């Protein structure tokens with residue numbers, strides 16, 4: 001065992017304890033009643049970076065939640081890795097489905113249970129502890145900068161401006177992000193693509209007030225019925241999305257690329273068993289891996305209207321609403337898809353209702369190159385620490401910031417995540433394996449070493 005790995009092994013219980021302290025802070029970015037907690041969490045992250053050995057760490061205010069920036073420059077002539085992550089978390093609801101409090105972390109069966117344990121505090125903290133471990137064992141082979149934001153879960157609305165205003169400060173050679181998952185601990189993988197996002201909210205209004213369903217029902221359009229029909233019409237019988245022009249810019253994969261993608265280990269039977277469903281659903285002509293990785297989707301995230309309380313209330317409601325998100329693939333553009341959605345939704349609205357379409361946050365899809373030295377450095381690091389070559393995969397989620405890094409800073413990103421799809425991120429009982437946490441801390445220094453070596457052999 002290397003001295004570095006020995007250090008990580010010996011200090012792992014303390015690393016877990018420190019992570020648990022961070023997980024106790026309910027930094028829910030979507031809920032303004034938690035603004036003080038979110039600020040407190042940013043400060044805790046800043047302190048942890050200073051303690052780990054950063055020579056400079058600051059809280060950068062934004063119109064929303066602050067960004068933590070820190071750095072350790074060992075030699076300006078060496079390459080610089082910019083580590084990105086987020087300290088904010090998803091709301092913990094529904095609380096009754098958690099077996100322990102979302103902000104009362106517990107370690108059970110070698111897993112840390114808490115909101116944010118995997119997404120993304122646990123993964124951010126691997127980088128903090130990797131820095132500490134490297135500095136305690138011979139130092140850094142390159143420079144490192146940290147940018148840990150507090151608005152990833154609500155769309156990173158202030159990050160673009162921050163990047164544009166701090167181009168010099170954020171100057172680096174590559175961005176390293178641990179906010180994704182691997183196929184399994186036996187089949188390590190690196191995500192090479194992420195889907196983009198367009199997020200819409202719609203409101204359908206019928207009569208000017210809630211009506212008595214006995215007096216008016218059957219004679220006035222019911223906004224809930226109409227909204228349900230409009231939504232249902234957005235997929236055809238093959239589950240293709242019916243918005244005109246929606247697929248126009250979709251990058252079509254070659255047969256060879258499809259074969260490669262479907263080589264990733266995947267059991268449909270286990271997938272169904274895990275979700276307790278009898279059959280999967282999706283766009284005709286594509287496998288589940290393709291449906292979640294390289295094809296765009298349209299999903300309902302929430303729907304409401306009328307009376308939903310206890311008992312019966314005979315009402316014909318005035319309004320009905322829904323939240324709808326679309327996952328996008330290269331080369332779809334978030335703004336263009338939002339526009340097509342709006343035009344289509346307004347067009348299919350029948351004359352007995354009025355509709356209002358609001359656009360929430362969006363993000364562009366990205367594909368990260370597998371032929372560059374950054375990917376090679378990550379693949380070698382994972383092979384060294386897991387004993388197996390990683391499989392390149394396409395992730396179904398979205399990290400809009402990755403496209404922004406390229407656009408504003410001209411930087412490519414490596415998505416070296418150590419979570420598992422079964423970690424329940426965004427769901428009750430989110431957890432992160434202690435082994436995943438440890439493997440991450442061991443692998444990050446290997447990436448630093450490999451990247452510095454490959455970069456000095458291939459200066460560009």
Ligand SMILES: [Zn+2]
Pocket residue numbers: 086119120152179
């Ligand atoms: Zn995340």
